Amino acid sequence: MSHTLLGISGSLTSGGSTRALVDYVLRAAEEAFPDIATAVVDLRDVRLSFCDGRPLAEYPDDTAAVVERIQAADAYVIGTPIYRGSYTGALKNLLDHLPVEALTGKVAGLVGNAASDHHYLSIDQELRPVLMWFNMHLVPGSVYVRGNQMQASQVVDDRVQDHLRQLGRAVVSLHRGVQAAAGGPPPLSQWAGRRG
Numbered sequence: 148m149s150h151t152l153l154g155i156s157g158s159l160t161s162g163g164s165t166r167a168l169v170d171y172v173l174r175a176a177e178e179a180f181p182d183i184a185t186a187v188v189d190l191r192d193v194r195l196s197f198c199d200g201r202p203l204a205e206y207p208d209d210t211a212a213v214v215e216r217i218q219a220a221d222a223y224v225i226g227t228p229i230y231r232g233s234y235t236g237a238l239k240n241l242l243d244h245l246p247v248e249a250l251t252g253k254v255a256g257l258v259g260n261a262a263s264d265h266h267y268l269s270i271d272q273e274l275r276p277v278l279m280w281f282n283m284h285l286v287p288g289s290v291y292v293r294g295n296q297m298q299a300s301q302v303v304d305d306r307v308q309d310h311l312r313q314l315g316r317a318v319v320s321l322h323r324g325v326q327a328a329a330g331g332p333p334p335l336s337q338w339a340g341r342r343g
C-alpha cells in the first residue's frame with residue numbers, strides 16, 4: 148500500500164521560500180523511496196478560520212477539508228518561516244484545529260527558514276514541543292535555512308541541500324520503523340478526565 152508523505156507549508160507568502168524547501172524535501176524522499184506518494188497543504192492556498200473551538204463542520208471555509216487531508220496522511224514534512232522568533236501564527240492556528248488523533252504516533256521532519264541565524268533553535272524549542280504534545284515521532288535534527296543560503300526561493304548552499312535530502316530520507320525511514328514498533332503511552336490529553 149502506498150503511504151502518503153504530506154508537506155505542510157506554514158507560510159502565507161506567495162512564491163515564498165518555505166514551500167520551495169518543503170518541495171525539496173519531498174522530492175528527496177520520493178527519489179529515495181519511489182513507492183511513496185507525496186502531496187502538499189500550502190497554507191497560502193487554503194482558507195482557514197481562526198480556531199475558536201467550535202465543531203470543524205461549522206467553519207464556513209476549507210478548515211474541515213484541510214484537517215481531513217492532514218488526518219489522512221501517514222507522515223509529514225512541516226516547514227515554517229521564523230516570524231518574531233518562532234514559527235508562524237498561521238501554522239499554530241492549523242495545529243490548534245487538529246484533533247490529537249490526527250497526528251498521534253505519526254512521523255514528521257521539520258524545516259525552518261529565516262532572514263538571520265538568530266532564531267536557529269526556534270524550530271526545536273517552539274515547534275517540536277507542540278508536536279510532542281500530539282505524541283508524534285520527530286526526526287531528530289531539523290533543518291534551519293538562512294536567507295543567504297537561498298536565491299529566488301531556491302537553495303544554493305550545497306550543505307543545506309544535503310541536509311534537506313537527509314531529512315527527506317529520514318522521515319520515510321523513521322515512518323517505516325515506527326510502523327513496525329510498539330506504541331508508547333497515550334498523549335497526556337487522552338488521560339482519563341482530560342480532553343484534547
Ligand SMILES: Cc1cc2nc3c(=O)[nH]c(=O)nc-3n(C[C@H](O)[C@H](O)[C@H](O)COP(=O)(O)O)c2cc1C
Nearest residue numbers: 158160163164165228229230231232260261262263
Ligand atoms: C512578520 C515577519 C516576521 C519575521 N521574523 C523574523 C525573525 O524573527 N527572525 C528572522 O531571522 N527572520 C524573520 N523574518 C524573515 C522570514 O523568516 C524570512 O524572510 C523567511 O524566509 C520567509 O519565508 P517565506 O518566504 O516562506 O514566507 C520575518 C518575516 C516576517 C514577514
